[in-house]
Amino acid sequence: MTTQILIAGFGGQGILFAGKFLANKGLLEGRQLSWLPSYGPEMRGGTANCSVVLSDEPIGSPIVNKPDVLIVMNLPSLDKYEKAVAPGGSVFVDSTLIERPVAREDVKTYYIPATKLAQQNGIPTLANMILLGKVMRESSFVSFEGIEDAVRSVVSAKHADLYEVNLKAIRLGYEYGA
Numbered sequence: 531m532t533t534q535i536l537i538a539g540f541g542g543q544g545i546l547f548a549g550k551f552l553a554n555k556g557l558l559e560g561r562q563l564s565w566l567p568s569y570g571p572e573m574r575g576g577t578a579n580c581s582v583v584l585s586d587e588p589i590g591s592p593i594v595n596k597p598d599v600l601i602v603m604n605l606p607s608l609d610k611y612e613k614a615v616a617p618g619g620s621v622f623v624d625s626t627l628i629e630r631p632v633a634r635e636d637v638k639t640y641y642i643p644a645t646k647l648a649q650q651n652g653i654p655t656l657a658n659m660i661l662l663g664k665v666m667r668e669s670s671f672v673s674f675e676g677i678e679d680a681v682r683s684v685v686s687a688k689h690a691d692l693y694e695v696n697l698k699a700i701r702l703g704y705e706y707g708a
Contacts, residue, residue, distance in 0.1 A: 532585035533671035534594040537658075538611055539603030539624075541569050541578045544658035547684065548601070549580030551662060555672045555680040556584040564592035577606065584671050599669060601661055603627060603644070622665055624657055640668060647702055656699035663703020674704055 535552060539545050546567040553565035562585045569578040581594035596616040602608045603624045615621055617636045626645035642664045644657035666674045681696045 531671070532583065532587065532589070533599060533669075534597045534616075535582040535584070535599040535601070535671075536579060536594050536597035536611060536614075537582070537601040537603075538577070538579035538607035539658075543578070543603045544655065545569075545578040545603065546580050548658040548662055549582045551659070551680060551684050552582045552584070552672065554683040555677070556582075558676060558679055558683065559672060561585060561672075562587060562589050564589050566592040566594075579607070579611075599665065599671070601665060603657065603661070605630065608632070620665075620669060622661055622668075624661060626657070638668075640664060642703065642706055644703065647706065648699065651698070651702060653695050653699050656695060659696050659699035660703035660706070663700040664706055665703075666700070667704045667706075 537545050537548050549565055553563050556563045564583045566581040581592060583589050583592060596614060598616050598619045600611055600615045601622045605628050608628055612632060612634060615637050620638045621632050622640045624644040625641035626643045632639040642661055644660040647660050648654050648657040666672060677700055681693060685693045685696060
């Protein structure tokens with residue numbers, strides 16, 4: 531099984547960190563992976579996206595042209611990537627920041643008010659991880675089990691104080707709408 535994931539939004543929203551988390555989670559589950567970050571000239575406020583490919587077989591290219599899963603955190607990203615999603619794929623939308631609905635009817639769409647949930651729960655910078663929690667509930671390309679090790683692998687010792695809040699954010703997303 532191969533899953534192509536594209537995460538997109540503004541710089542500063544944790545797009546690359548979210549991709550790194552998914553890549554590490556896949557690695558801990560013994561999957562083949564690629565992680566390809568991309569951002570505009572300004573890291574904060576510019577556009578950012580991250581491609582992650584997780585597979586049970588060797589990966590031929592890190593380029594994601596037809597994502598199976600699209601995670602979008604701003605309207606320009608939805609406008610740019612919505613048409614690229616593979617038919618039957620999934621689109622996860624931060625509905626706090628994106629008011630328009632997904633126009634496609636051949637994809638599964640999930641609207642999560644991730645930014646609002648993050649603010650309400652005292653973790654305003656972790657909407658990205660809330661979205662990933664929902665992705666983990668609705669998708670099968672990585673399991674929810676073992677998230678502690680995956681978070682530990684991406685939160686540096688210098689920022690160990692962020693370990694628990696990242697777990698909290700993932701759990702909030704996982705439980706959203708359940």
